Amino acid sequence: MTSPATAPDDTLQKWAPQWSPDRTDPALPPITLITDPHDQPAHTTTALAAHQPALGRIAVHPTPLATAPAYLAHDLIRALGKHLPPVDTDPPWWTGNADESWRIAVAWTQALGISHYIVCRAHRITSRHLEHLMALRERTRIRLTLIASGPAPAALAEILNAVAHRQLDTLEAAHHHLTTAHDTAPPPADRYPWWQSAPFPGPDDEAWYQLPPRPRRPVGQPDESTTSSHGTPTRLPSQDNPPPATALTSADHDVVARRIHTRIAHPVHAAAVAVRALMGYGTDQLPQLIVPTPHRPRADLPADLPEWVRLLQDAARIHTDLQHYTRPDLPAHLFGGDRAFRLSAWERNDVAHATETCRLIAVSTRRSHPSKRKRR
Structure with a gap:
């Protein structure tokens, strides 16, 4: 054999x-x-x-x-x-x-x-x-x-x-x-948002923005309350007292980019928050997002992301390379190399809190059970 x-x-x-x-x-x-x-x-x-x-x-x-x-x-x-x-x-x-x-x-x-x-x-x-x-x-x-x-x-x-x-x-x-x-x-001159800092921590009267609606795919368990690396259950402050927030538009992306640059030190978490700001993914969906590979061209993220997001993705990719999550002898989809984010349970918690540090909040979703059809 x-x-x-x-x-x-x-x-x-x-x-x-x-x-x-x-x-x-x-x-x-x-x-x-x-x-x-x-x-x-x-x-x-x-x-x-x-x-x-x-x-x-x-x-x-x-x-x-x-x-x-x-x-x-x-x-x-x-x-x-x-x-x-x-x-x-x-x-x-x-x-x-x-x-x-x-x-x-x-x-x-x-x-x-x-x-x-x-x-x-x-x-x-x-x-x-x-x-x-x-x-x-x-x-x-x-x-x-x-x-x-x-x-x-x-x-x-x-x-x-x-x-x-x-x-x-x-x-x-x-x-x-x-x-x-x-x-x-x-x-390049188009990297300017990274050298325009946002206040840290954010002032109490700073504007909050709602993330875009959560995509239906990939399917996950929407829950912004996870555990820390110490196994301690944590909740987001907004769950107890949601702040007033306005819908996030492309005109607000420069503000969001400066907040991410200033307030999120981990490159993978910063890239994850940027993707959430653009597409509304929940922290439970992020580890399931697929990037295109030669064997599987399907992708969850568009190829034409803004430059400030691509820079964050570059930083996250470099960090992943430093972790050596790679198997050159295998296709990417067989060892998880086609995943956009490798996030443990406690890192999902870190991303959720980092999202709110940038004054971004997910729209609360309630699960509704479809009514049973009456049998004739």
């Missing part, structure tokens, strides 16, 4: 933010280290002024004294203009998971066309954070500038000894480096 074909091991493993000096790519842009031994405020001011997201340049000021492995990834996500879920909600599981947090940072970095990260106070970054940052650099091939406002720790010195780098030790040289364009093309 012939054994079934199996995919290579490297296609079945999630990408992990792991790095070692012997596996670095020498073709990557060299790291730039700006030394500031006297901790001059001008260095930090210059670095933060160089923050130009529309040009692909992001300045990051790490959270002071934050040592948990996920924290620096969260700082990168916030520097991209996004916020983690509000503190008064049950936090999604990924916020405490370092590998998943770094996968999210990588997905947004690539989808948004980020080409340069500037990290302030690099002398305070832990060795674990530095390794994760190097792994992100290897994956995304970005330019990386580190500003050490104090003696460089041994961990940073060890990394610099293993990779190509250059060192700048004057404010004038640092200013020239941070404000000079680097052979990178700016992102």
Whole structure:
């Protein structure tokens, strides 16, 4: 009997933010280290002024004294203009998971066309954070500038000894480096909603919009109340006190795009909320949505989605690739590769709450039982 074909091991493993000096790519842009031994405020001011997201340049000021492995990834996500879920909600599981947090940072970095990260106070970054940052650099091939406002720790010195780098030790040289364009093309102009942020959290008087009517297919169990990753039953605030909401139209999509960009940090959840805003799918239907494949051309999502939604889909697809949900030896429909969203039960809960964080609310539907026909 012939054994079934199996995919290579490297296609079945999630990408992990792991790095070692012997596996670095020498073709990557060299790291730039700006030394500031006297901790001059001008260095930090210059670095933060160089923050130009529309040009692909992001300045990051790490959270002071934050040592948990996920924290620096969260700082990168916030520097991209996004916020983690509000503190008064049950936090999604990924916020405490370092590998998943770094996968999210990588997905947004690539989808948004980020080409340069500037990290302030690099002398305070832990060795674990530095390794994760190097792994992100290897994956995304970005330019990386580190500003050490104090003696460089041994961990940073060890990394610099293993990779190509250059060192700048004057404010004038640092200013020239941070404000000079680097052979990178700016992102397309039609990505503008991603650099126009919405207030976070949303103000109490912010307008609410109704999602489009729920499609009849695929069939599911309409229920916006699920459980968190801790198994705790949760309900949406609107279920107890529905706010007044108006119908969502295409004229409101720019507003919705800015809210999604600002308030949803997970790319798959952001793409799911965008699809709900366009087509009204329930969270129970999202995991069943099919995308076209060569073997099965049927699709639940139209091909002509707006550009702002396609960008979110790109970020979600990159995140899925980092999870290595792929089997190149099998047709997509045999391993679930034709699914638009892979959402666990608790992630459905996260998507439902993220939808309301953007002030979007599903129209309540009541199941009606058809009356029995009278027999003649």
